[in-house]
Amino acid sequence: AIQMTQSPSSLSASVGDRVTITCRASQGIRNDLGWYQQKPGKAPKLLIYAASSLQSGVPSRFSGSGSGTDFTLTISSLQPEDFATYYCLQDYNYPLTFGQGTKVEIK
Amino acid sequence: QVQLQESGPGLVKPSQTLSLTCTVSGGSISSGDYYWSWIRQPPGKGLEWIGYIYYSGSTYYNPSLKSRVTISVDTSKNQFSLKLSSVTAADTAVYYCARMVEAPLRFDPWGQGTLVTVSS
Numbered sequence: 426a427i428q429m430t431q432s433p434s435s436l437s438a439s440v441g442d443r444v445t446i447t448c449r450a451s452q453g454i455r456n457d458l459g460w461y462q463q464k465p466g467k468a469p470k471l472l473i474y475a476a477s478s479l480q481s482g483v484p485s486r487f488s489g490s491g492s493g494t495d496f497t498l499t500i501s502s503l504q505p506e507d508f509a510t511y512y513c514l515q516d517y518n519y520p521l522t523f524g525q526g527t528k529v530e531i532k
Numbered sequence: 533q534v535q536l537q538e539s540g541p542g543l544v545k546p547s548q549t550l551s552l553t554c555t556v557s558g559g560s561i562s563s564g565d566y567y568w569s570w571i572r573q574p575p576g577k578g579l580e581w582i583g584y585i586y587y588s589g590s591t592y593y594n595p596s597l598k599s600r601v602t603i604s605v606d607t608s609k610n611q612f613s614l615k616l617s618s619v620t621a622a623d624t625a626v627y628y629c630a631r632m633v634e635a636p637l638r639f640d641p642w643g644q645g646t647l648v649t650v651s652s
Contacts, residue, residue, distance in 0.1 A: 426595075459638055461579075468628055468642035469579065475636035512579055516637035520594040521581040 427451050427515050431524035437532040444500040446511055446527045448491075454517035456492045463526075464509045472511075473498065503529070534559040536629050536643035544623075544650050550616040554629030554643055561610045562587045567632040568612045569639065570603060572625040575647075580625075584632055585612055619650045 428451035438444050448458065456476035461469035471480045473489035476496055486501040500507055508531055513524040540552035554568070561568060570582040583593035585603040593601045602615040616623060626647050630639040 457637070459636075461639070468630075468645050469639070470642075471638050471640040474638040478636065480638070480640065514579075514581075514639075519592055520596070521637075523579040523581070525578045 426520050427454065427517065427522050429513055429515055429522050429524040431511075431513060431527050433527060434525065435528040435530060437530050438503050439532045440503055440505055442503045442532075444503050444507075444529060446498045446529075448496045448498070448513035448524050450494045450496075450515055450517075453493045454515045457515060457517035458489075458491070458496050459514045459516065460487075460489055460498045461512045461514060462507075462509045463512065469512060500529075534631060534641060536631065536641060538627060538629050538643045538646040540646060540648070542647060542649060544619055544648060545652050546620055546650055547618055550614070550619050550623060550627075550648055550650070552614045552627055552629075552646065552648070554612050554614075556610045556612075556631075561605065561612065562607045565633070567634060568603075568605065569630045569632045570614045571628045571630060571639070571642075573628070573645075574622075574625045582614065582616075582627075621650050624648065624650045 430449045432447045458476045460473040463469040472483050477489045488499045510526045510528045512526050535557045537555045544550045567584040569584040573579050585591045585605050600617045605612040626645040628645045630642040
C-alpha cells in the first residue's frame with residue numbers, strides 16, 4: 426500500500442496567518458490526491474480533489490498543489506472556523522490510504 | 533441533497549460480528565455514477581478506508597481487512613451494509629459511510645459516523 430506522510434503533525438497559528446501543510450507519497454501518484462478537513466466530533470469534509478480542484482462551496486482561501494510525490498494544502502488567511510485536523514488521501518491505487526493528519530491549533 | 537446515516541449496535545463483544553447499515557436519502561443508491569464506501573477512525577487516531585460497493589454488488593476491500601469484511605447492498609431499501617467478523621478491541625472506532633465518486637475520486641457526502649466499541 427502507498428504510504429502517505431503529512432508534515433507537520435500539528436501546528437499553531439493565528440487568525441490571518443498563511444498556513445501550509447505538506448503530504449508526501451511513498452511513490453508517485455500523479456495528481457490523485459484529495460484533502461479533507463475534520464472538526465472534533467464531526468465527519469471529514471472534502472476540500473480539494475485531484476490535487477488542486479476546489480470542491481464546490483469551499484472558500485477560495487483553500488488551495489492545493491503538487492504532483493508526483495509531493496503535495497501541499499495552503500490556507501491563505503486562516504479563519505477561526507479553519508481550526509481543525511486536515512487529512513490527505515491518495516486515490517492513485519487501491520487500497521486508498523490517508524495521511525496521519527495535521528492538527529491546526531490556535532496560537 | 534443526498535444524506536447518509538449510519539445505524540447499528542454501539543457495543544459488540546470480542547470475537548463477534550460488527551454489523552452496520554448506511555441509509556441513503558435524497559438520492560438513489562442505484563445511480564451508476566457512485567460507489568458507496570465505509571471508512572473508520574479509532575478514537576484519537578487517523579482514517580482507514582475499509583472498502584466500497586457498487587449498486588450492482590461488486591465490491592473492493594482493503595486487503596488489511598479483506599478476510600473479515602463483507603459489504604452488501606439492498607437497493608430496494610436504499611441501504612448498504614458492513615459486516616466485520618471476529619472483532620477485537622482494535623476494531624473499536626467511529627465508522628463512517630460515504631458516497632464515493634470516481635475519476636477524480638472524492639468522498640462526498642459522509643454520514644455523521646457511529647461509534648462502535650468492542651468490549652465484553
